[in-house]
Structure formats: C-alpha cells, structure tokens
Amino acid sequence: MKKKIFILTGEPSGDKLASKVIGEVIKNNPNIEYSSVGGENLKNLKIKSIFDYNEITYIGFTSVLLNLFKIKKKIDYTVSEIIKFNPDILFSVDSPDFTLRVAQKVKELNPNIKTVHFVAPQVWVWREKRIKKIHSFIDHVLLLFPFEKKYFLKENIKSTFIGHPLLEDSINNHFDVSKITNNKKRIFSIFPGSRLSEINLLTPILTKFIKIMNKKYDDIFFAFHSTDKHHKKIQSLIDVENLKNCEVIFDETTKSSILKSSIFAVAKSGTVSLEIAKCKIPSIIIYKMGFINFMIVKMLVKVRFANIINIAANEELLPELLQSNCNSKNIFNVVDKLLNDKNKLENQVSRTQLIINKFKTNNSSKLAASILIDYL
Numbered sequence: 001m002k003k004k005i006f007i008l009t010g011e012p013s014g015d016k017l018a019s020k021v022i023g024e025v026i027k028n029n030p031n032i033e034y035s036s037v038g039g040e041n042l043k044n045l046k047i048k049s050i051f052d053y054n055e056i057t058y059i060g061f062t063s064v065l066l067n068l069f070k071i072k073k074k075i076d077y078t079v080s081e082i083i084k085f086n087p088d089i090l091f092s093v094d095s096p097d098f099t100l101r102v103a104q105k106v107k108e109l110n111p112n113i114k115t116v117h118f119v120a121p122q123v124w125v126w127r128e129k130r131i132k133k134i135h136s137f138i139d140h141v142l143l144l145f146p147f148e149k150k151y152f153l154k155e156n157i158k159s160t161f162i163g164h165p166l167l168e169d170s171i172n173n174h175f176d177v178s179k180i181t182n183n184k185k186r187i188f189s190i191f192p193g194s195r196l197s198e199i200n201l202l203t204p205i206l207t208k209f210i211k212i213m214n215k216k217y218d219d220i221f222f223a224f225h226s227t228d229k230h231h232k233k234i235q236s237l238i239d240v241e242n243l244k245n246c247e248v249i250f251d252e253t254t255k256s257s258i259l260k261s262s263i264f265a266v267a268k269s270g271t272v273s274l275e276i277a278k279c280k281i282p283s284i285i286i287y288k289m290g291f292i293n294f295m296i297v298k299m300l301v302k303v304r305f306a307n308i309i310n311i312a313a314n315e316e317l318l319p320e321l322l323q324s325n326c327n328s329k330n331i332f333n334v335v336d337k338l339l340n341d342k343n344k345l346e347n348q349v350s351r352t353q354l355i356i357n358k359f360k361t362n363n364s365s366k367l368a369a370s371i372l373i374d375y376l
Contacts, residue, residue: 003376009042013270015039015093019044020166021118090113094118104136115139118141120159144359145359189276190266206224224246225255259276277309278356280349318348
C-alpha cells in the first residue's frame, strides 16, 4: 500500500519551502502519493492542490475578522479532505493561523496521522502561550532558526533545527539578463509582496519612488519580482504611472538571475530578505498595514524590528521604513544615500552574511525530508 503525505501551506513562501523539502522526499521515495493545499512550486512537482490558497490568504486582524466565516469554512473543508485522503503524515508549513488550526482538528479526528510542522510560529515575537497548545497535536516541529529551540524544549515538544532551505547553495541556472535589459542599464530589484493586499498597498508607493529615482538616475532598470498569479496586477499598476524602465518578472529561474545581477533591492518585509542577503545584494525593508492592525500589532509584539535579520542582529542592519515612514520620498532618500556610500553598502552586505550563516546548515531540505521519511 502506497504511503501518503498531505502538504498544507497558506501562501507563496510556504509553498516554496514545502516544495524544496518534498522535492528531496521524491528523490528518495518516488512512490509516495501526495495531495495538498499549495501553489505554483508544488504544482511544478505535479502535486495537485484541493483549492487555491489565495482563498485563505488574509493579512491583518481586521481582514481576518471580516472573513472569519470564509476561513472557518475553508478550515472545515480542508480537514474533511485530509481525513478522506487519510495520509500517513500531515506536513504543514508556516501560515500558523490556518495550518495549525487544521492540524489540531485533524489530530482530534485521527490521532494516527503524524503531524510535522515546518516554520515554527514566531513565539519570540508574540503569543508565546501558543506553544502549550501545540504540544497536544503536533508531533514534530522543524525550526528555521537556532534560537527557537529553547521555546520548544521548555514544553517538551520534539523539535529539530534544520536551517533555512532558501539559504542553501542552489544550482546556478543562469539566465542571460541582457535579454531583458538590452540597453545595459543597472538592475534594481523590487519585491512588492506576494499577497494581493500587499501589492495593492505597496506597488503605488514603489512606482512613485521609481518616478523620483528616474529624475536623478537614468541608467537603472527596475525589475518587479512577482508570482504568476499577480504579475498582471502589478503590471497594471506600473502602467498607470507610464513607467518605461520597469518589467514584472515571475519565472523563478529568471527572478533568481535578475536578483543576483542587481545593484540593490527594495523588499516587503519577509522571507525574501534572506534570499536577497544570500545573493549579497544590499537592500532596505518596507512595510505598511491599516492603522487599526498596526496599533494591535504594536501592543502585542515583543521585538524592536520587523525583519528577521535585524531581529537576530538586535540592530537595524537593513533600514526599515514602516507605516507612515513607508512613502516614496523616504524610500528614495534612504536608497539614494546608500547608493552613494560604498562603505555602507559593503558593511551591510558583510554583516548580513554573518547573521545568515547562523541560519544555514547547507542540507536543510535533506534533513527535513529525512525526518518526514522516518515518520512514514
């Protein structure tokens, strides 16, 4: 009888992480049957998703509250599909407000299904009490960062630090970037987010920033990094400003080559900052949310910074422009100063390397895959 794994993700970054691990499982055990809530990366592994995870991707407290009925309906549907599929392992990745709720219900209905969760909830940021609940329904937690281990040891939850798969040395599928920038302009990478709500909020700020940049710099090409799902939306927002030195990139191999060839990056706070740092590209971090959501977050969080690199360093290595500071003029001022200060650029890159090296094991996907295989 075939072994089965159900992969549960809730957004593009989780889908990407899951695909790296499952890709390693497939190499070792090609006869496992899969089902998922996933996206493009799992689809590339020929793993079908029971629905589009964009249907449950909500950002901020108010939008979650407004969509509570829809979320509950999706959780119940997902649970029933997992129970019908009857996997040996439920492999949940990130998006804890969705994935862990599903995992808890699945475990209650079928305790024989082993539950392995990848990307621990950020209890070091807020809501540390969540760990006590996890003990009852998660068999094993796979950790991205070494400092997380102590939280799970305290509650006797089985956990393994595996490192961050996105920091592993990858195969260099070189794409000739001159095909896009045939006029020899310098490349500047832009990451406006992977959620539609982020894209709608941040892209207009970023296009206005580019208009200011174009007044001073005439040798820069701006590459917006997107998913296949949202590239047309980003393009439409670029077209509104009639920008000619921009293009939306959504092919994974192309995106990687474009980033490696960039002189700088502006990125929405998130996992992508690690990929940027891995490529030794200097960057700044931006983020913005609704005022009510921001005030709630401000009351609850225990850390000084938004970005994981800054949190780990306990200082602002990557400049953060958040909320009211996240506007086109401020972004230009910070970027302009950095582009004209070679020492600061080099210092940022060298110091971020020291931080991300602590997050690397260079075999994280294989290690995670071996843990899943052990549970089969």
